[in-house]
Amino acid sequence: MAQSQERPPLPPFDEASAREKVKKAQDAWNSRDPEKVSLAYTEDSEWRNRDEFFKGREEILAFLERKWARELDYKLMKELWCYQGNRISVRFEYESRDESGQWWRSHLHHPNTTKITAMQRPGEKPEVAVEFAA
Amino acid sequence: MEQVRPPVPPFTEETARQKVKAAQDGWNSRDPEKVSLAYTPDSKWRNRDEFFEGREAIVEFLKRKWARELDYRLEKNLWCFTENRIAVRFEYESRDAEGQWWRSHGNELWEFDENGLMRRRDASINDYKIDETERKFR
Numbered sequence: 023m024a025q026s027q028e029r030p031p032l033p034p035f036d037e038a039s040a041r042e043k044v045k046k047a048q049d050a051w052n053s054r055d056p057e058k059v060s061l062a063y064t065e066d067s068e069w070r071n072r073d074e075f076f077k078g079r080e081e082i083l084a085f086l087e088r089k090w091a092r093e094l095d096y097k098l099m100k101e102l103w104c105y106q107g108n109r110i111s112v113r114f115e116y117e118s119r120d121e122s123g124q125w126w127r128s129h130l131h132h133p134n135t136t137k138i139t140a141m142q143r144p145g146e147k148p149e150v151a152v153e154f155a156a
Numbered sequence: 157m158e159q160v161r162p163p164v165p166p167f168t169e170e171t172a173r174q175k176v177k178a179a180q181d182g183w184n185s186r187d188p189e190k191v192s193l194a195y196t197p198d199s200k201w202r203n204r205d206e207f208f209e210g211r212e213a214i215v216e217f218l219k220r221k222w223a224r225e226l227d228y229r230l231e232k233n234l235w236c237f238t239e240n241r242i243a244v245r246f247e248y249e250s251r252d253a254e255g256q257w258w259r260s261h262g263n264e265l266w267e268f269d270e271n272g273l274m275r276r277r278d279a280s281i282n283d284y285k286i287d288e289t290e291r292k293f294r
Contacts, residue, residue, distance in 0.1 A: 070261060073284045103265045104243050106236035111243030113265055113278060129202060129280060 029062060033108035040105035044112055048100040056086035093118035161194060164272035165240035172237035176244055180232040188218035196275040203279045225250035229293035242266045249293050259286045
């Protein structure tokens with residue numbers, strides 16, 4: 023039997039605990055470990071990701087496995103936007119490359135990802151002001 | 157002249173909802189000039205994969221948008237707010253020139269200046285085809 027699980031920090035969030043939640047999500051997603059990531063969500067967690075709608079950890083796992091099979095060298099940064107009670111809003115950007123070696127930058131969750139060249143990766147071209155956690 | 161667009165931050169539950177409702181009504185008017193006045197003259201936008209700045213660019217963007225998205229109808233819902241920031245979820249439906257209907261889901265991050273004008277808007281939107289009979293907004 024699955025035990026009731028607790029995953030601190032718990033709501034209602036304040037500035038510090040909201041930031042902690044965002045940092046934990048950033049770290050977990052950067053691990054690219056579907057099992058580990060899925061444990062942060064309720065058993066029946068409801069998701070919309072781009073134009074896909076699904077529910078529950080099993081489907082989250084399947085989704086993440088597909089995601090990271092396609093998005094290679096995935097690196098993400100998440101930033102707190104606002105929080106209220108048990109809700110948090112974040113802005114995120116990530117970069118990854120596809121099988122052909124093309125690099126992509128993705129903002130929040132929309133399909134119109136932007137092609138970038140390897141030369142435009144943060145740290146290599148100063149005008150691209152994106153900070154990624156080390 | 158300094159423009160004030162109440163309610164101004166810091167927002168409360170009530171004034172955040174007012175901002176969301178005003179934006180919903182503004183966008184449903186499909187009037188680019190009118191909509192643009194809710195933003196600061198140098199408002200910074202990301203819309204999908206487009207990045208631009210200022211009311212002129214906003215008006216130009218909205219004209220292109222509604223020339224393509226016909227019979228556009230939108231609903232916005234407050235997700236959360238903190239001080240001068242608001243996050244919303246939205247859905248809209250529209251049809252294209254060929255008569256195909258689309259539903260679009262999005263998340264928007266808003267930041268306001270002290271006069272209640274939006275100085276930053278960051279929007280992520282995904283579309284999928286729907287049948288005319290599936291329309292939620294009529």
